[in-house]
Amino acid sequence: MTEHTVTAYDQELTAVAGRIAEMGGLAETLITDSVTALMTQDLELAHRSIAQDARLDELLLDIEMRNVNIIARRQPMGQDLREIMATGRIANDLERVGDLAKNVAKRVIAMDSGVKSKTLAIGLEHMVELTQAQLKAVLDAYTRRNAEEARLVRERDSEVDAIYTSLFRELLTYMMEDPRHITQCAHLLFCAKNIERIGDHATNIAENVYYMVTGDRLTDERPKVDETGAEGGLDR
């Protein structure tokens, strides 16, 4: 390969990596906006979040076509191929994160009330903060090609699961206390589940970053908090 060719190839990979970064940033914004809309009952922000999701779909298609072009023209092997396959999967996960955040925004519109219980609001916010931190950390690990950081993100997912489990119980208790809470809490159950699943996608991304960098798969079951015997690991 001439130096010219190598440089062009690097540019192609950099272009894809840039789009992954853009998707990551958009996904983070979408989570923040849709949860803010939920907490403040801001219908306008909810509608704006829903509209933003289309850009993630576009970027996914763009990354897929770029990867196909690179594979067809370069026939990459080994580390190069791993990198391309990993970016494709990461793009897929980020698109799913966008969908899940969008669904929280749709619930804001469907619910005719905000989050009235202080305890529930604190629990939800805590889970969202942790999930956001996980997504940010794994995107950093991707940018820095840091396998160890990726492994740590995967390990920390059990914390998100633990908060989800306790939130699930709190929501059921709140429903039992007063039947008038049931409809709202049913929607909040789905919102909480969506955020927990965003955490699962951060874990998927972590596994792909680890594989991309090391060529090894993190195959052992990661630790799952399963205190209830019910909620832990339900989406794995």
Place this chain on the structure above:
Amino acid sequence: MTEHTVTAYDQELTAVAGRIAEMGGLAETLITDSVTALMTQDLELAHRSIAQDARLDELLLDIEMRNVNIIARRQPMGQDLREIMATGRIANDLERVGDLAKNVAKRVIAMDSGVKSKTLAIGLEHMVELTQAQLKAVLDAYTRRNAEEARLVRERDSEVDAIYTSLFRELLTYMMEDPRHITQCAHLLFCAKNIERIGDHATNIAENVYYMVTGDRLTDERPKVDETGAEGGLDR
């Protein structure tokens, strides 16, 4: 291209199509088994369903690697490339269907009781039957390269959504009638949602079959039943 080359290429595509068919069959079995486990409280069947899902993950990886090899060695264009891209996406959707069915099986284990209400059982079974029919129809459309059948599957998804909406309401009513139903119904809400989402994946597959065959995208919003202003279209 020599005739020999064309034949080898066809064989490669046929091998991928065969694996899609295998994934489709497995996904259908997983849905049947996990819902049967739910209806009959059959924990053993639930555990078996959960174990089956691993094969879907393997097949997805296998299809991805085959597609990458085809793209790298053949540099397909136009219809050929569309076909390969579409099979990759269909494989992804089928893997997600397996995950969703697996999660229903996991709920069977998490719930300490079966579906006690006759009305709820009938509603759930009706939704599952329709979703299964949708999945079967779209896999037939894929095998027969039939764009019109695919378009019809997409159109019929509103029926699944309508049953889901009414089931969602029934579950809430059942919760309000007696707080002792709340925990069980919360799990059933997620089961119903998972089945509704399997319907959405059948719709995604339909869109990819249509694109694969015609080269056109079904871009117009498909009709969504949204009677509650709440549940219709929440996962789109």
